[in-house]
Amino acid sequence: MISEIDTLMQHWAEQTRRCGMEASLSSPMGTLMEFAGGMPRNLPGPRELMANGAGPDHIAREIEAALARLEHRGERGQLLVKLASLRYLPVPALSVPRQMQLLGLPSTADRTYRNWVQSLHEQVMSDLLRRAHLRAA
Template sequence: MTMDVEIRLQRLVQLAQHQKDVATSINVTERLRLVGELMQHWGEQRRQLGLEASLGSQMGTIMEWKGAAPRTGSSGARILMAGAGLDHAAAEVDAAVAELGRGDERAATLAKLAELRYFHQITIREQIRLVGLAEGADRTYRNWIKALHLRVFAQLAARAGRVRQQTVRRVTMRLVCNIDAT
């Protein structure tokens, strides 16, 4: 992925977070378009990187290459030098789709549709068949995609909300000087 695309996607995430704060003034069509772009990015990231979220140990690299690994980037095993795993935007969408998958039957079907459409990129006819819709239900399929985008947007908004930015601890902290009083 080029740097321009990465910067554009980061700006899209920032824009989506800003628009969540002023959700009453956002056009629904624009909201769906932004979520669609984020989900396409999520699918690209998942296809390229999988679900890997960590780097191998240095000792594993030493054992694999019987010494220092080559740094030329030529053919052979690709060694990740600077980070691995999904970027922040793709990780948030991945978490939102996973949350959908843990929901009721309709939400689980929407999560399956997201995987089929954006990750596996199979044809619309195959998606319709695997999800269990009627054969010629193009309009129904479009409604399901719209519902998917709205549910993912709601999950992203909930994950980026003000509550998310607070600490987990909801009780007051005691000062160390008052520790003997307890």
């Protein structure tokens, strides 16, 4: 299942690069309700605009919401969101040693880096499953 999360994260990055996470006319209260209290920053506007290609698709928005909730979980969550940005957003992609350097990890901490990536994927997956369950209820 983690490889699927990696694929979703890559999709999120592609959508973010293509569309940004901004559009127009968003409602703070509607956004707060839509994302179950974990309001991401710079969220796109109404769904009608996004349906016409003015913003990222639903999957990318779900990943963004999961990252926003993760970012609100303290220093560790913020670090994992930074990892997501460094790992998935840059074009061309940053090397693992460069990501580690930007995260403040020593070059010998490859195992720590891999554990952080695993934790990022697990926490995003957990939040996506939680959100899907809330929607189904």
